[in-house]
Amino acid sequence: MSAPTTVEAPAPAPTALDVKGIWSGYGQITVLRDVDLSVPTGAFVAVLGPNGAGKTTLLKTIAGLIQPSQGTISLGEKDVTKLRPHARRRENLCYIPEGRGIFRSMTVRENLRLQSTSSDIGEVVDLATEAFPVLGKRLRQTAGTLSGGEQQMLAMAQAYIERPAMLLVDEASLGLAPRIVDTIFEFLVSVNKRGTAVLLVDQFIEQALSMATCAYLLSRGEIVRSGDPSELAGDDVLGHYLGHTTVQEK
Numbered sequence: 135m136s137a138p139t140t141v142e143a144p145a146p147a148p149t150a151l152d153v154k155g156i157w158s159g160y161g162q163i164t165v166l167r168d169v170d171l172s173v174p175t176g177a178f179v180a181v182l183g184p185n186g187a188g189k190t191t192l193l194k195t196i197a198g199l200i201q202p203s204q205g206t207i208s209l210g211e212k213d214v215t216k217l218r219p220h221a222r223r224r225e226n227l228c229y230i231p232e233g234r235g236i237f238r239s240m241t242v243r244e245n246l247r248l249q250s251t252s253s254d255i256g257e258v259v260d261l262a263t264e265a266f267p268v269l270g271k272r273l274r275q276t277a278g279t280l281s282g283g284e285q286q287m288l289a290m291a292q293a294y295i296e297r298p299a300m301l302l303v304d305e306a307s308l309g310l311a312p313r314i315v316d317t318i319f320e321f322l323v324s325v326n327k328r329g330t331a332v333l334l335v336d337q338f339i340e341q342a343l344s345m346a347t348c349a350y351l352l353s354r355g356e357i358v359r360s361g362d363p364s365e366l367a368g369d370d371v372l373g374h375y376l377g378h379t380t381v382q383e384k
């Protein structure tokens with residue numbers, strides 16, 4: 135008798151996200167110009183740039199909230215350029231916008247229910263409280279009455295519950311105390327270690343670069359540099375574009 139043939143699981147796509155030649159903006163206003171960006175499977179990529187460079191526009195375009203006029207966006211091997219935001223979510227994309235995107239008038243529990251595709255709310259709550267124990271004490275509280283840090287934790291919890299292949303995070307540290315910023319960044323690193331690729335936009339340049347395996351610098355809607363975070367820090371490139379002089383050792 136011949137030995138049973140083993141069926142190997144398909145290898146994951148080499149890139150979690152591929153953005154090619156994207157032009158995007160608001161009506162007649164063009165913000166992004168011919169942007170190329172790639173996030174390898176499981177990588178941690180930072181996008182830096184001065185105010186108004188187009189970082190939020192880039193994440194919104196990847197999430198499907200803005201339709202690009204040219205270019206393609208792929209998640210894994212699937213071209214999602216024409217898909218609406220909820221359909222991109224089904225392709226394992228999770229987007230945590232600046233301002234958190236939670237429902238302020240709903241309770242923490244109701245928000246968690248909406249964040250998840252699972253119908254098992256008990257399991258969802260267990261996962262959320264495993265990620266952020268403080269949420270367990272706030273389940274009946276209206277999200278709008280949480281502290282800023284707790285609101286960000288609530289927004290972030292979906293990245294733990296859903297285990298997306300690709301996570302987009304816009305300015306998660308905005309307005310938070312340094313201790314809470316550390317908690318949020320440690321969480322992002324742990325989510326990344328569980329296999330989720332992360333694309334992060336953040337004002338805390340040194341911390342973003344210390345977590346990242348690759349970084350892109352966006353200026354006036356164009357990618358002006360990309361590569362290893364320590365290389366990016368050389369040549370005073372960050373100083374030139376961001377007025378930034380020191381970079382933390384990795």
Ligand SMILES: Nc1ncnc2c1ncn2[C@@H]1O[C@H](COP(=O)(O)OP(=O)(O)OP(=O)(O)O)[C@@H](O)[C@H]1O
Binds near residue numbers: 160183187191192
């Ligand atoms: N809804 C909108 N309609 C028209 N223009 C917009 C809109 N939103 C943003 N812009 C413009 O697009 C450009 C890029 O904005 P965007 O928010 O993407 O930049 P950013 O790099 O995220 O900036 P910041 O770091 O200040 O958040 C800016 O000039 C901004 O004024």
